[in-house]
Amino acid sequence: MKIDLIIAYVQRYEFGHERDFVPPITGIHLAAITPPPHEVRVFHQQIDKIEFNTDADLIAISFFNGFAVSAYKLAVEFRKRGKLVVAGGPHVTYCQEEALTYFDAIVIGEAENVWPTLLQDVALGQLQTVYRGTPSDMVSLPTPRYELLPNRFFIKKVIQATRGCPFSCSFCTVPSLNPGFRLRPVEDVIRDASYDHFKHWWQRKVVWFWDDNLTIRRPYIRQLLQQMIPLKKWWLTQASMDIAKDPELLDLMKASGCIGVFLGIESFGVDSLVDANKKQNKIAHYKEAVQEIRKRGIAVMAGFIAGFDHDDEQSIVNMADQLMEIGIDVPFLSIMTPFRGTPIYTKLNQEGRILNQRNWNFYNGYNVAFKPKKITETQLLQAHRTLWKKSFSPLYSFRRILGGLFTLRLGAFLLSFFMNSFYAYKRVRKNYPIDMAKRNDLNQVLPPPVAAKGKNSPPLTSTLASLPVAS
Numbered sequence: 001m002k003i004d005l006i007i008a009y010v011q012r013y014e015f016g017h018e019r020d021f022v023p024p025i026t027g028i029h030l031a032a033i034t035p036p037p038h039e040v041r042v043f044h045q046q047i048d049k050i051e052f053n054t055d056a057d058l059i060a061i062s063f064f065n066g067f068a069v070s071a072y073k074l075a076v077e078f079r080k081r082g083k084l085v086v087a088g089g090p091h092v093t094y095c096q097e098e099a100l101t102y103f104d105a106i107v108i109g110e111a112e113n114v115w116p117t118l119l120q121d122v123a124l125g126q127l128q129t130v131y132r133g134t135p136s137d138m139v140s141l142p143t144p145r146y147e148l149l150p151n152r153f154f155i156k157k158v159i160q161a162t163r164g165c166p167f168s169c170s171f172c173t174v175p176s177l178n179p180g181f182r183l184r185p186v187e188d189v190i191r192d193a194s195y196d197h198f199k200h201w202w203q204r205k206v207v208w209f210w211d212d213n214l215t216i217r218r219p220y221i222r223q224l225l226q227q228m229i230p231l232k233k234w235w236l237t238q239a240s241m242d243i244a245k246d247p248e249l250l251d252l253m254k255a256s257g258c259i260g261v262f263l264g265i266e267s268f269g270v271d272s273l274v275d276a277n278k279k280q281n282k283i284a285h286y287k288e289a290v291q292e293i294r295k296r297g298i299a300v301m302a303g304f305i306a307g308f309d310h311d312d313e314q315s316i317v318n319m320a321d322q323l324m325e326i327g328i329d330v331p332f333l334s335i336m337t338p339f340r341g342t343p344i345y346t347k348l349n350q351e352g353r354i355l356n357q358r359n360w361n362f363y364n365g366y367n368v369a370f371k372p373k374k375i376t377e378t379q380l381l382q383a384h385r386t387l388w389k390k391s392f393s394p395l396y397s398f399r400r401i402l403g404g405l406f407t408l409r410l411g412a413f414l415l416s417f418f419m420n421s422f423y424a425y426k427r428v429r430k431n432y433p434i435d436m437a438k439r440n441d442l443n444q445v446l447p448p449p450v451a452a453k454g455k456n457s458p459p460l461t462s463t464l465a466s467l468p469v470a471s
Helices: 026-032 065-080 090-094 096-100 115-124 186-193 201-205 218-231 241-245 247-255 270-275 283-294 313-326 343-350 377-391 394-405 410-429
Strands: 002-007 039-044 058-062 084-088 105-108 130-132 162-164 181-183 206-209 234-239 258-266 299-306 330-335
Touching: 002 026, 026 039, 026 058, 058 065, 065 084, 065 090, 084 090, 090 096, 090 105, 096 105, 105 115, 115 130, 186 218, 201 206, 218 247, 241 247, 241 258, 241 283, 247 258, 247 283, 258 283, 258 410, 283 299, 283 313, 299 313, 299 377, 299 410, 313 377, 313 394, 330 377, 330 410, 394 410
Parallel strands: 002 039, 002 058, 058 084, 084 105, 105 130, 206 234, 234 258, 258 299, 299 330
Antiparallel strands: 162 181
16 A cells, blocks of 8 residues: 655745754654555645545545644545545544544544554554554654655654653643653663664664653653663753753763753743642742753753743743843743643633634744733734744844854754754844744635545455555
């Protein structure tokens, strides 16, 4: 069977991305767990042209809330051409009835233990409507299919060592989407980190851990990093701020080649951190924590969210100077988004504050999909844009680059230089995050769904029905 895996996307910047930094792991992981002899191609709508007149027998689309409109449009076009179309991902998991109006079948939750079954059912003409995945034990997962990635991705070696997160931030879907906290065998992770069949040296050198909180299990991470040392790689990950209190771990991170850590700082407001259920963050310790990490030459990337109930315009704009003050190397600035499956969505929905007239394009992290408490939707959007423009101004970006010139290790400095230059260039070009309310081309009414082929349709061909499917 020929399968096209598509990672749906909706443009989030006025002129798009000038360069695509790192791919999600979803497509190449799903391709890796696809049993032979099925043929798989992976497309990222962000950079690939989607060919509707494909010879694929099955189209599989993965997406989260902000890209649902695009995914639905893709499904409509493929089904017009008689293609069988299935879907998975966070949006499908939390919006099942809606998704089923556009797809022949959906995968809810994690795909590892149901994807082979779905493929077998397709081959036999017995496709079911819903496949419910259960949490994977993370054992014996294959190396992602890196060779299927387009060349435009700057970093290609994305791997996953753990899945889940022990914290329950109010805005995050991870606790319900990936319940529990699971670990892959260290030897499997090292195998993937050692993969070197890439064109460019930096693609061989850099490893991006696609984990929500890689360092939370200390015995595991210490074992993993000890085995990373001989590889002589540069690696990045996401972690919680408590690593700053563990000097031995920080030293091991340095020794094993860590060049960057992403911290979910979220806010400089005490009440806003309560809104975020981010009790582990202590504002008074931000600067000290960042300094402890940077002392090892590791760049600190950090996420900040605007729009919690205690935020106002000034507190949002002030974050531009505050993140400079504590020494953040690369900021990531988003608007609080009430994704389905999160406590904050439940709260806002109960309070009647979800803006139901706004479609899924507003759920992209850069637009407003709810009624803020202290300011209006327009004020929140404009405060975020002011924050974004100030933070990525040439002056602030240059100061961050200069601040890392003599303190960061080579790989970490290159990371800071590249990322700050990337966003400063956007700022100079006025390539701002799109205001979806002003883009009629992105807010058209969806075409009506195309009728399903039927879950009990006959086998695709006798050849397909005879293909073996791994158990």
